[in-house]
Amino acid sequence: MVFISVGDVMAIEEFQRAKQGSRRDLARVLSMIENGTASFLDQTNVDKNRCMSIAITGSPGVGKSVLCDQLLTHWANAGFNIALLAVDPSSPRSGGALLGDRIRLKSVDDASVNERIYVRSIATRTSSGSVPLIVRDMAEVLHDVGYERVLIETVGAGQAELRCAAVADRIVLVEGPARGDGIQAEKAGLLELADAIVVNKADLDGAQKHFDEIQESISLEQDEHPKMFLVSALEGRGTEHLSEQLLHLPSTERAKKSRIFQHLLAAHEQRLTQHPQLNDVLEQLLEGTLHIEDALSQLNVRN
Amino acid sequence: MNAWLDRLNRSRPNMSSPVRVVVAKPGLDGHDRGAKVVARALRDAGHEVIYTGLRRTAQQIVDTVRDEDALFLGLSSLSGAHNHLFPRICQLLVAQDMGDVIVFGGGIIPHDDREELHKVGIRAIFGPGTPTSEILQFIEEARNMANVGVGGSSDWLWSSSA
Numbered sequence: 152m153v154f155i156s157v158g159d160v161m162a163i164e165e166f167q168r169a170k171q172g173s174r175r176d177l178a179r180v181l182s183m184i185e186n187g188t189a190s191f192l193d194q195t196n197v198d199k200n201r202c203m204s205i206a207i208t209g210s211p212g213v214g215k216s217v218l219c220d221q222l223l224t225h226w227a228n229a230g231f232n233i234a235l236l237a238v239d240p241s242s243p244r245s246g247g248a249l250l251g252d253r254i255r256l257k258s259v260d261d262a263s264v265n266e267r268i269y270v271r272s273i274a275t276r277t278s279s280g281s282v283p284l285i286v287r288d289m290a291e292v293l294h295d296v297g298y299e300r301v302l303i304e305t306v307g308a309g310q311a312e313l314r315c316a317a318v319a320d321r322i323v324l325v326e327g328p329a330r331g332d333g334i335q336a337e338k339a340g341l342l343e344l345a346d347a348i349v350v351n352k353a354d355l356d357g358a359q360k361h362f363d364e365i366q367e368s369i370s371l372e373q374d375e376h377p378k379m380f381l382v383s384a385l386e387g388r389g390t391e392h393l394s395e396q397l398l399h400l401p402s403t404e405r406a407k408k409s410r411i412f413q414h415l416l417a418a419h420e421q422r423l424t425q426h427p428q429l430n431d432v433l434e435q436l437l438e439g440t441l442h443i444e445d446a447l448s449q450l451n452v453r454n
Numbered sequence: 455m456n457a458w459l460d461r462l463n464r465s466r467p468n469m470s471s472p473v474r475v476v477v478a479k480p481g482l483d484g485h486d487r488g489a490k491v492v493a494r495a496l497r498d499a500g501h502e503v504i505y506t507g508l509r510r511t512a513q514q515i516v517d518t519v520r521d522e523d524a525l526f527l528g529l530s531s532l533s534g535a536h537n538h539l540f541p542r543i544c545q546l547l548v549a550q551d552m553g554d555v556i557v558f559g560g561g562i563i564p565h566d567d568r569e570e571l572h573k574v575g576i577r578a579i580f581g582p583g584t585p586t587s588e589i590l591q592f593i594e595e596a597r598n599m600a601n602v603g604v605g606g607s608s609d610w611l612w613s614s615s616a
Contacts, residue, residue: 175552178523182523186471242497247497247499247501248497248502249494250502250503253518254506259514259517269521271521272522274472274502276472
């Protein structure tokens with residue numbers, strides 16, 4: 152039986168208005184997805200040949216926001232409608248968040264292109280295994296209302312952030328100079344997920360060296376290499392070429408498989424964290440009256 | 455009728471979800487220590503704060519509130535331009551169908567100027583020395599009230615201590 156409440160009717164009407172171009176309604180639809188009060192996946196029909204979501208990930212301070220800003224400007228100038236979902240962590244103590252990605256975005260202030268640019272800040276919120284799937288659903292809705300490219304900007308540290316990247320169609324890893332040797336990048340587990348690697352801050356010493364190290368590192372083991380770029384987002388050097396290349400970036404088979412695995416883990420984690428018996432099971436585990444294997448069977452997460 | 459349904463639909467998730475607040479610095483004003491203190495206090499109280507950065511125009515701030523679907527907008531001004539900028543922002547919000555956004559202000563705003571600002575729909579003005587706990591109390595109270603948005607019919611105002 153399908154139950155339709157007043158809220159559902161409102162939600163569908165808002166979604167229709169969002170499709171007609173109302174950004175006020177689009178913002179509300181995304182809030183409903185974020186708050187888990189409505190789902191629109193059965194309403195969307197996205198042409199994957201026309202639309203693509205791209206995660207921009209990397210350590211804090213490598214210049215992801217400035218790089219995203221450059222991509223937004225280039226693509227909007229090329230006539231595309233672009234959305235940026237900027238994911239930042241919530242404070243684990245208070246559950247609140249300070250979302251400051253907009254400070255570095257000049258493109259949203261540029262009246263000649265900002266009609267084609269939608270930016271939304273997303274907090275990971277505490278102990279929720281569902282953030283990556285929320286981000287995926289938001290990207291679907293954004294594609295459906297006419298944004299051909301959706302950028303997902305996320306710090307490449309922590310499981311939730313990694314999986315937010317993994318739900319995108321492509322992953323671009325951003326690196327910078329003075330971030331340790333090439334091995335550091337490999338350790339993070341992100342290299343195998345990436346369809347492209349961008350070494351930013353070419354205006355600083357050591358960027359070329361870092362670029363060479365990563366290139367050498369990936370050439371050792373893989374037969375299918377992610378594309379590599381050396382740019383300076385600050386000076387705009389190399390970003391035009393990068394934006395052209397990323398617009399139709401192909402995916403590597405290896406990245407596809409790693410990504411789908413992360414996707415599976417995200418769905419699994421969501422099921423686990425939202426299980427009605429989770430608290431009971433945790434209590435029993437705490438008391439020592441339940442074995443971890445029995446806990447898993449009780450939560451139906453193994454066969 | 456439609457507005458009532460709208461309020462019903464909006465109030466439901468708001469009860470349990472974090473409140474989204476845009477903290478903005480309109481105009482040519484480079485002093486953002488106060489805005490950052492407020493932003494941090496709101497975050498530590500469990501809210502989600504979107505900070506715009508310095509020197510935004512009225513239209514840029516309104517666009518940000520729209521795209522981020524914020525329930526509250528906090529405006530900070532220490533340059534003396536509040537009598538011009540704050541009403542402009544409030545008018546744009548109402549004109550763009552965002553009359554349900556709750557607006558509060560802070561900074562160097564003389565008491566003599568406050569009545570005019572309340573008239574355009576700003577529900578609270580916090581001067582220097584206001585404890586951050588008072589701003590949090592205002593948020594808690596206002597989020598649970600009806601018609602206190604910038605275009606709302608209520609004549610409720612927060613009487614601030616500073």
